[in-house]
Amino acid sequence: MLDGFSNASRIPELRRRLVFTAAMLAVFRLGVAVPTPGIDGQALAALFQQTSGTLFGWVNLFSGGALEHFSVLALGIMPYISVAIVLDLLKIASPYLDELYKEGEAGRRKITQYTRYGTVGLALFQGTMFAIALEKAPAPGGGSIVYNPGVAFVVMTVITLTAGTMFLMWIGEQITERGIGNGISLIIMAGIVARLPSALSTTAQFVREGEMSIFLLIFILAVAAAVIAGIVYIETAQRRIPIQYARRVVGRRVYGGQSSHLPLKINTSGVIPPIFASALLVFPATLATFVPFLKPYASYLTPGGIYYDLVYVALIFFFCYFYTSVTFNPVDVADNLKKYGGFIPGIRPGRFTADYIDRVLSRITLGGAVYVSAVCVLPTILIARFNVPFFFGGTALLIVVGVALDTVAQIETHLLTRNYEGFMRRGRVKTKRGA
Structure with a gap:
């Protein structure tokens, strides 16, 4: 791995991209420290200690602590992500948006333009x-x-x-275009990782004061390592459906006759289900902050409680299936296979192929939903059962590990295209096309 980082510094283009990405993320972190005028910082910090389980605490996590200090970047990049997700979901009901998604680069630019307009509107409303x-x-x-x-x-x-x-949105787009990795995802990841030093310092203080035993700390570290390893394994796992292409003779040339596969990710929906589920579950606590008589009812949905966990898991399952059905259409895949002469061995083309793909996708989505639920509920169980400070939820872990895998995969691609050894000599970091 050290050789991989050494090789990365030898490629001028990759070195410039890495430096540019680091510089843009540094600008983001500097912006978090610039406060909005007219706010009493100490009173705001005390208020956030009382609202850690509400919508404010949830937004504060994804803004990298900017909302807690109410900086100029307090809203973070979440308005942009929310609009992008909504547009992605609306394509199932809007033929116009569906056609734009299929138009390639021109359609992508139009969708990006609509996303920017929507981001401005949502930011004005949230602000x-x-x-x-x-x-x-x-x-x-x-x-x-x-x-x-x-x-x-x-x-x-x-x-x-x-x-x-809007400034954060511009930084994210610049990183995507001129840096390495997905800029929007890297901004969220940087905001989450920025809280790690404070979490480690607080944990060390608990150990010194005797509030946490060294054995409990070792257990927590072991569980965290196992969870991260499980995330890496599942996020890179695929269900490969074999595809055979018919042989065609055009003039004197023979086309097709090759074997390929259709890769289906175990977790097709990514981190969208836990984000949506968390957003819905924090609304009762948020309303109870401003409407006192709702507090007894909101207490049933306190993180770590049995009702909270049950509703959280149910929402994750629902959004896993819903988002997968929106973003992946088996009928379109079957039509494209038939159009280019491809077929699944033993399955008739057309509707039978679509039904087979849908059946396989439903089965692996069940496994993906179980995996996402386990990762997201585990931290709350640790907090409730062992009374330990687990500072990063499952959603944050999914985001950090997923973004890190994608970024390393892009760096690996730059290295391999220039005949350099990658990060792994024997087992390379697999992209989404790998197994």
Whole structure:
């Protein structure tokens, strides 16, 4: 692996891309430290200690702690991701969007343009809601979090937060185009990983003060290593359906007659199901923060409780199947195979092939849903049963490991295309096309 990093520094283009990516992520982290004017930072920090399990704590995780300090990047990149996911889901109901997704590069640029417009609108709405909520939220020690509440504060805050989100969107697009890896995913990953030093420092303090035994710490580290290994294994796993292409004679040339495979990922939906499930489950706690009489009902959905875990798992299963059905159409795959002379051995082309692919996809989606549920529920079980501080949820682990795998795979591709040895001499990091 050390040789792989050494080889990466020898390729000028790859070196420039790595440096550019690191510089853009550094700019992102600097922006997190720039506060929005007119906010009492100490009162806001005290408020966030009381709302860690609400929507604010959830957004704060994906913004890298920017919302906790209410910086200019407080909204993070989540408005962009939310709009992109909604547009992806709407293509099942909108023939126009479906055609754009099939038009290639031209359609992709149009979709990106719509995503930007939607991001501006959603950022304006969320910024307004956060500004009004901060004006009305009392400080834990009494008083107000906002120094000078009023229309001027709301307008200034909305403009600041919207501009911060658009700046982050620009950074993500620049990383994707001129850097290495997916820029939006790397920004989320950087925000999550940035909290790791604080988590390690707090854990070390617990061990020194005797609140956590050394054996419990070793157990937690072993579980974390096992979870990460399981994520790597499942995320790179595939169900390969064999494909045979018929032999065609065109003039004096013979085409086809080759064998291939159709790769189906075990976890086709990625991290979308736990993100959607988490977003829905934090709404009751968020409403209870502003509506006191809802607190007894919201307590049933406290993280770590049996009702929370059951509803969380049920939502993950639902979104796994729903998002997979939206993003993967077996009928289109079967039609494309028939169009290019491909078929599955023992299965008739057309509708029978589509039914077979759908049946296989449903079975592996069940395994993927079980895997995602286990990864996401395990941290809450550790917190509830062993009373230990597990600082990163399953969703965060899925994002960090998945983004790291994709980024390393892209670096590996750059190395191999220039005849350099990759990170792994015997077992290379597999891309999504690998097994």
